Amino acid sequence: MKADEVIKTEVLVIGGGIAGAAAAIASRKAGADVVLVDKAVVARSGQSTFAAGIYAVCFPDRDNLDDWAEEMIDLGEYLNDQAWVDLLWERNNPAAMELDRWGSEYGRQILERDEKGNYIRRKSRGHIKTFHCIMNSIPMMDTLKQKALDLGVRIIERVMVTEFIRNEGRVVGALGLNPQTGKTYLFQARATIAAASGAGFKSAFMGHKNLTGDVLAAACRIGVAVQNMENVCSNTCARRFDIHGLNLFVNVGGKLTNGHGEEFMWSYQPDLGNRGRMQDLTLSFCQEVEMGRGPIFMDLTSASKADQALCRKILPETFATFAAAGIDPFAQKIEWMPAFMGTLNSGGGIRIDLEGATNIPGLFAAGDITPEPPHGTYSFGGVNIAFCHVSGIVAGEKAAAFAKKEGRAWDDRGTRKEIQEGWERTLAPLKRISGADSMEVIFHIQSKIIPKEYGYLRTRTTLEEGLSSIRAIRKDEIPRLHARDPHELMRCLEAQNLAEVGELILTAALHRKESRGWHFRKDYPYTDNKNWLKWVTLTRREEEILINEIPVPTPRKAPPAEITVPPGVRRR
Known part of the structure; x- marks a missing residue:
């Protein structure tokens, strides 16, 4: 076409x-x-x-x-x-x-x-x-x-x-x-x-x-x-409101507390506490809840009047949401959670x-x-x-x-076949009389990527199960996606893309046998600089995913130890 x-x-x-x-x-x-x-x-x-x-x-x-x-x-x-x-x-x-x-x-x-x-x-x-x-x-x-x-x-x-x-x-x-x-x-x-x-x-x-x-x-x-x-990646946000602004909130004195009232982040990140990196925060939230110390709260009640005004200026969408809900975040604690990204x-x-x-x-x-x-x-x-x-x-x-x-x-002859194949992939859901609903398929993908056993506190068992499920979705559900109009076609293409990206995520997570950054393996709970100071790269070849490891060059600074404690582990 x-x-x-x-x-x-x-x-x-x-x-x-x-x-x-x-x-x-x-x-x-x-x-x-x-x-x-x-x-x-x-x-x-x-x-x-x-x-x-x-x-x-x-x-x-x-x-x-x-x-x-x-x-x-x-x-x-x-x-x-x-x-x-x-x-x-x-x-x-x-x-x-x-x-x-x-x-x-x-x-x-x-x-x-x-x-x-x-x-x-x-x-x-x-x-x-x-x-x-x-x-x-x-x-x-x-x-x-x-x-x-x-x-x-x-x-x-x-x-x-x-x-x-x-x-x-x-x-x-x-x-x-x-x-x-x-x-x-x-x-x-x-x-x-x-x-x-x-x-x-x-x-x-x-x-x-x-x-x-x-x-x-x-x-x-x-x-x-x-x-x-x-x-x-995961950020953190209010559990009941789709907002942003954590960086500024902890800058103006925001405190993170668990269900016992403990300002717990100092136990995970003694140098930074509430200003810990996002991986420190989100993995710590998961650990606290798993150990029965949830839920997590953001406490902004100590923010000065000047800092309150600054937050309202810089984060107008967030405060419009709070206002619509009738909540003053500077007067009460707000329940907080990881926000998968x-x-x-x-x-x-x-x-x-x-x-x-x-x-x-x-x-x-x-x-x-x-x-x-x-x-x-x-x-x-x-x-x-x-x-x-x-x-x-x-x-x-x-x-x-x-x-x-x-x-x-531009070469019309050299690109003709690839263009035709591209349009066939793009428009395929419109040509089906019936089939799978895109939002239902997206929910199935989310259920194997976002929950803590797949996205936060991982094990070989959960990763293998999640990867098997995503591959089944790609094989059985994606080819059945059906669109009645261009907007639904966009949703079908989004579902296809999320399934493909999700497969790459779980493949890499299963391959890296250590914990580092947001990647926390309960079966490998330490950072292993001896064996895993490497970038894991993936390349698709048709339906095969090729995995490669590239040692990380350290011309400026190398890790201080072969084994270190990763984010998401209580240190005291």
Whole structure:
């Protein structure tokens, strides 16, 4: 079949968060023709819009860069790409200052300042010698979108990218679908940047219900290597409300208590307590509840009036939710829980080099669709936005250079077969008269990925059982998915993508026989730096998943011991 519209460009950017927008701007500044395509609306969807006010910015004139790098490596549990750590902090401050300046030029405040005009810097999740700035996420994204448009970036919204197109082993474009109208698109590009985040599995937490691993799964289908997929991320949030803001809450004095009234995080993370990393918090929550000491509460009653006002300003969506429920979180404790985020945040993703390039020529990746290589498992708050911003710029620059020097002209004959097969996969659910309901299938997938025995406190038995179930879903339920309209077709494709990503997660988790980051194995409850200081990479070859182990280089800093205590273990 022929697409309803063919769009030609030099650089195609998929995803409109901070990484995608930064990539599009960087490519355009480098002289490339750029198209940015987003599944929803740029600056009003995805995680960047709900980034909860935290942006780690290093100021070389007052901060010790070695301290920042070493703290990042320590807290990232030595799974960091240490070359990426250096690159991140080398480019971080100029990028952040440029963005803040653009905001001022457009009449928006991105980074908060005090009454003297100095940037407000705080410590929250994980920070010891490091800091983060307070950032307004919606003005940030509005600024990036406006800058991209002013530079001449073409933005195509409400188009779900479903498949990559290759010619002679190179990525040369993609297929897309508007889930409201059913309009189909063929994007032809000399270089492509995947920046569409990962798979959140439609779980609790604000800002990621439409992030279902569409581009991640499509990349894996053409043989792109992924890394750290066992390290599935979780944030924490209110049990009864879909909100965000933990980083800021613990910064203003929020305390986490268990059902016995104990401020328990000091027993798991003596150096940081309530400001522990996300893996410290979520695994500790699970352990406390499993040991009969639940539920968990967030106690914000000690926050000052000034800090209460700051929270209300930076987290308007969260406080609108509290107001609608008739709750004042500064006057009562709120029940709290882990919020599963899958490969989002610092979970696994597409393996990239220092130029944002993947193992497939013509395809680059940036932001949360990667494993965020400088982060390791997860280091400290604000790195996600910092990395997404810098990696977007790097990938944008390198993709533009690739498009100019190595990109190839479109070849109708060489791409015809792959395009036809891509449309057949994309549109198959519409052609079935009846079949499986997509949301029911998604629930089946969630039930084998999110519960604590699969996503938090794992064993060989639970992982093998979960993996067997996901493979059965892929074999028996995915081929029966049925859609009556374009919107239902999108849901069917989301279910397919979540099943494919879920299989990768459980495969990697079963392979890594230690505990590190969010990956906690009850049958291997220690971090084993002697045998497992490695990146686990996966590559699809048809229905086979190839597993590889890559030793982690440690040019800057190595682990202090062969065996260490991982997150989620009481230390006192």
